[in-house]
Amino acid sequence: PNWVKVSWVGFLLALALAILEELLFRQLWGVILITNLGLPAWGYIAISAVAYGFNHLYYGLSTFLQKVSTGLFLALVYWLSGGLILIPIAAHVLQNAIILIWGRSRQ
Structure with a gap:
């Protein structure tokens, strides 16, 4: 396979999933559980x-x-930031990027 293409597709997918997961598990759950x-x-x-x-x-x-321990960290970061969703999104994207780069380097 073309690893450059796979890497970019994988990175873009990881980026999109990180954003969606943070919007769902941190922001939406925060609104439902705390506010509502x-x-x-x-x-x-x-x-x-x-x-x-x-x-x-x-x-x-x-x-x-x-993932439960990661979720604890990301939810705590979200709450401590006063609900600034970009902070856990950035942390999640960084985590996914590190995992992808580490996995790629082991091939």
Whole structure:
């Protein structure tokens, strides 16, 4: 395969997924759980992190657990930033880029 094309397609897909996941799991869940349902921040952080983990359960238990911990971090960053969604988006995009580059370098 043409790894340059695959890398760019993979990067663009990872970028799009990171943005969509942050809009869903951080911003939308934040609005629903905190604003609409009145949950405390810790409840939002825990629920959104577990939901984010379940979104990756297909890849196995260790990935689920890793994604729950990543979700905790990203939700905490979102909450501490006062709801500035660009910060967890940037962190998520950076994480995906590192994973793609690391995976590419191991081939």
